[in-house]
Amino acid sequence: MSLEVLTAGPMLTVQDGGRKGLRRFGVSTAGPMDGPAMALANALCGNAPEAAALEFAGMGGSFSASCPVRFAVTGGDCDIRIAERRILPGESHRLNPGETLKVGAMKDAVWGYIAFAGGISVPLALGSRATHLRSGLGGLDGRALRAGDILPLGKDEAADRCLRPASPLPSAVGSPIRIVLGPQDDYFDAEVIARLTETEFTVTPQRDRMAMVLGGAELPAARGHDIVSDATVPGSIQVPGSRQPIVLMAESQTTGGYPKIATVISADLPRLAQLPVGTRFRFAVVSRDEGEIVWLAHAKALRAALADLQAKPEGLLQSEYLLSCNLIGGVVGPEKIVPVASFVGRGAE
Incomplete structure (x- = not known):
């Protein structure tokens, strides 16, 4: 089971929870810039919060998998597509062999995370898979990923289901x-x-x-x-x-x-x-x-939010799922209501 990097966004690296307890030896912790975002991406895939995932700055890139795999993108709002079908960040989806996952530019955020069920299974270096770019330690050869790189995926031992948060995650945006x-x-x-x-x-x-x-x-x-x-x-x-x-x-x-x-x-x-x-x-x-x-x-x-994830309906969209997505942002008059068929025709946007 493997993942291929078709195109790589800026500073695309493998990161996990980081190297704990080694700073006294001069070894940097590394790990994610936004730990809660990476933990959410992993939890949505059924992984442990500190499992190895991909971190990118600004734009993710494009990827393909050798086997069916669930994945999730977190960190902020961004354009995510499979075969030009747009999908939502902050919940897990399925990627099948022959399909291309494209992760575009972040909006109002800098660091994004792409987790895959089973985690990225590159070799451990000093007990961690995290990439430390300045010392060339960990990840894949201690460097940022580039087009053509092949990453092994770990065994997916979680329940085969896609997840989403049951309620919005706590946010302190705008606070000092x-x-x-x-x-x-x-x-x-x-x-x-x-x-x-x-x-x-x-x-x-x-x-x-x-x-x-x-x-x-x-x-x-x-x-x-x-x-x-x-x-x-x-x-x-x-x-x-x-x-x-x-x-x-x-x-x-x-x-x-x-x-x-x-x-x-x-x-x-x-x-x-x-x-x-x-x-x-x-x-x-x-x-x-x-x-x-x-x-x-x-x-x-954070622990409560990760424990409160719920399975999302897959396949044919049901009215209960569409209503739970809050597709309409406010109350409008009857003359402005969009027919349900127009939502179904666009897929799960």
């Missing part, structure tokens, strides 16, 4: 990105610390899986922009001599020599990663204890 001050916030004057929450920051084009540079405000360090290198984590906000804050992401280095003014809490880091270039946002300071409480609530809500 929460941070905990430190560990080197004492390198900055009180006025600069205040800028963190009083200023709108902007997502710049200088971003990848390692880090993202923010614009909108400079953060000068009164005690200088160099420290003795110490540990970093995904979410660390470093401030180098340019005075532009840099937020470390999934593929970040394990140590750094710039003062870290604050750290993005784990629950909000995926949301920051998904902000498109040019987006303006604000930070909000919380305590360490508050950050932990938010994380526990976030993890509990």
Whole structure:
């Protein structure tokens, strides 16, 4: 059982839950930029939340499979087609041999995920299949995927059914990105610390899986922009001599020599990663204890959402399924009602 990459979108890589517990040895965690989105894609296919899937930036590409397989695309709204038939993101579908899956551009998000039932079964490297691009570790030869690559699929041991969420997943879109001050916030004057929450920051084009540079405000360090290198984590906000804050992401280095003014809490880091270039946002300071409480609530809500997936009808569309899809966004007069036949003729759009 295998998957062939026919065309590859930007930064298309194999990712799983990442390499845990190795940062003290200088090994980056890697793994997904948006963990909850990857977990949802896997759950929709009957996989474990941290099974290996495909991650892409902006546009997915096209794929074919050597055997019938269920798949799901998550991360945001995007154009997904099988043989020019448009299908929905956020639920699982079937791909048969001879068919081509095309995953187009993301809308209002950056990172997308494509999971396949059984998971991507490339060899483990230090206990993980996650690709770390800068060190060439994991995934397929430690690199981004390209046209012609063949990926093995694991055995699908889940129930043979397609799934969708029973209700919309929790979202905090538009809310401030929460941070905990430190560990080197004492390198900055009180006025600069205040800028963190009083200023709108902007997502710049200088971003990848390692880090993202923010614009909108400079953060000068009164005690200088160099420290003795110490540990970093995904979410660390470093401030180098340019005075532009840099937020470390999934593929970040394990140590750094710039003062870290604050750290993005784990629950909000995926949301920051998904902000498109040019987006303006604000930070909000919380305590360490508050950050932990938010994380526990976030993890509990995600577990509940993944446990609440339901089987979706397949084959001939039924009225109960069409009504549950909320195909009409508001109340209209009788003269504007579209005949049901027009929906059926277009398929499950």
